[in-house]
Amino acid sequence: MNTILQMRNVSLTYHTLKNETQAVKDLSFEGYEGELLGIVGPSGCGKTTILSLMSGILSPTRGEVLIYGEKANCQSDLTGYMLQRDELLSWRTILNNVLLGLEIKKIKTPEKIEYARKLLEKYNLGDFRDFYPSQLSGGMKQRVALIRTLVLQPKLLLLDEPFSALDFQTRLNVVEDVYSILKSEGKSAVFVTHDISEAISMCDRVIVLTKRPCCVKTEIDLSPLKQYSPLKRRELPVFSGYFDSIWRSLQDTKEKENEKEITQN
């Protein structure tokens, strides 16, 4: 498998007037082509920071982030970022929302517009092209947001808890949709979440992070589940085993933190 993402001893420190916070400390891991890589960590551990580093919105204080061997930068078209909420612009139609990225990158050619129409068509949003976001359901809007990202034809997708704003019912369905879209488009993706079961149901491999400043705690290989869809995975007997091991290592990081605090006190 080709390595497409390299995090090499990445550290990042935020500065404010009152103090400085180390969000990421000496973080190293890799991502491979065609892989859905999950990143799980306790809330507030800096997961969004990691995606911002990969997309090049933030630059690391130390170390380097390489995407297809290139240093991550926010002008590049290699990565596509999908945010927690759909963030569709209410005054634009669905099609125009999808075309936003093309407009910004000044590549809104007839072919690309046609591609956008085709994607909407393919994922059952074709009839809603001229609707406004307020007329769509939450799940549909999230699919539109994914298509807005896909239209730019990124090689690596960065998904930042893209389902957390949806209710549980919708979420199960949208996870299923997004999974099949990613697989049918043959995309590599990094998927950040605090929801363990979501990570197991979608990903090929999961990296568990420690509390802030985050670094890699464990890595769990989910390739045996590859042939199953997210909903099917939830029904498998091994599902709870995976859940358990991720949960344990998350607990571990918390307990160690607590111990540290106790000894410090």
Added chain:
Amino acid sequence: MKKRLRKTELPTYSPEHAAFLKGEKKRNLIITLSRVGILVFVILLWEILARTGAIDSFISSSPSRMIACFGELVKGGELGRHIGITLWETVVSFFLATTLGTLVAIILWWFESVRKVLEPYIVVLNALPKIALGPIIIIWMGTDQPAIITMALAISLFITILNTLSGFLGVEKSKLMLMKTLGANKWQILTKLVLPSNLPNIIDALKINVGMCWVGTIMGEYLVSHAGLGYLIIYGGQIFKLDLVMTSTVILCILAGLMYYAVALVQKLVSKKLNLD
């Protein structure tokens, strides 16, 4: 598509819904009747009190005297000129305040350090009672329309800047993040996100501006003018002709109201067109 569906559904109302609609209709009718009723009542009462001598119509005027006064003004051909002048001053200062205010707000949004430096000045200028600037404005701008428009601008400009700027700065952080992830530059963030999402704010500011510009124009006319509704009012007061004062005030009421509704209509059309809210 959805709208067409709704229209075909219209005739099939349940009896409960029909009753509900009827009740709503009745309530709306009562509200409209009450509104008109208050106006008619006040006018009648005023007239009766004046006719019976309960109030002195020399200092309170009366509806019939106002109508007579209005007739005279129209006959003399003066009224159109006075209204025209005041309207012109108001509209000019309104457009100036809106464009300048939005422009300055954009500049302050763009350059954070300029904003931080200028903030206290704008706040102080906004807090200052602008009428205090009267003498300065007269001396600098003369005793004609430029002085009046300057006065109206002084009153409406700073509040426009502050309101519009706070709208610009209030754009959702997550939407800004979206623009950044798409690689947008500052100009694109301004034109594709900040301005369109702030259109309702800007139009709200227009509504406030209409009122502010009327205040400024009339105040300016009090100070320096030779014509206009404000001039008529102050002139009527000086020669103790309350008919003229009252008539001009009522005309002013109607004009200001009409202008406000015009802006409200624009707001409705724009937000419908852009599918805002």
